[in-house]
């Protein structure tokens with residue numbers, strides 16, 4: 001579903017991603033874990049079609065992203081660290097607006113079903129987004145993705161700034177999405193958050209994947225691997 005194949009990104013003669021290889025299967029939650037500057041955002045930007053690989057490929061459903069960015073975007077949902085929805089519109093108005101941009105029409109009752117799935121309180125649905133917490137904004141963004149029937153999710157630091165209850169709710173929602181067949185790539189520097197929700201974790205250091213392991217929910221990540229991932233080469 002999602003695949004990095006010898007993916008290299010070089011910017012101004014600096015190698016940002018160095019022959020990255022990983023795969024995320026349908027129904028899987030993969031966390032790309034790394035410190036500041038490891039290359040997490042660069043990886044996401046490449047899969048979103050904002051950056052072209054210098055060499056190698058970022059593939060979605062067997063197709064190179066750079067060859068058909070528009071088609072790929074139709075099948076993907078991107079949740080940036082702060083969901084970019086209109087503050088002066090209600091959650092429901094945002095949903096209808098963004099669906100109309102994609103030429104999708106849904107009834108209010110269908111929108112409510114999506115809000116039910118993400119557990120957005122009924123009384124909040126017709127309130128301006130400016131009154132929303134980050135957790136509520138994320139729920140709205142996921143409801144939108146569900147209505148767009150996007151099967152692939154890219155999540156950027158999804159739990160940063162969320163309180164523990166909102167983190168639990170978010171993790172549960174993401175797990176449900178995966179259980180229903182969605183494919184999820186998240187980037188984060190939150191080791192324990194990644195362990196709680198991901199099926200597999202890739203450790204990224206200075207643009208290189210230095211470790212990859214299965215992480216059933218709640219499993220503790222090996223301390224040594226974390227140390228490796230978060231320590232710069234010249235400091236190790």
Ligand SMILES: Nc1ncnc2c1ncn2[C@@H]1O[C@H](COP(=O)(O)OP(=O)(O)OP(=O)(O)O)[C@@H](O)[C@H]1O
Nearest residue numbers: 011012016034035036037038039040041042043189
């Ligand atoms: N346009 C650019 N020009 C030059 N260097 C860049 C550019 N974009 C990213 N980099 C460099 O690439 C490296 C990886 O950056 P990236 O933003 O992907 O890291 P990150 O893992 O997302 O970090 P953070 O957790 O701090 O957001 C950094 O050293 C960064 O300075």
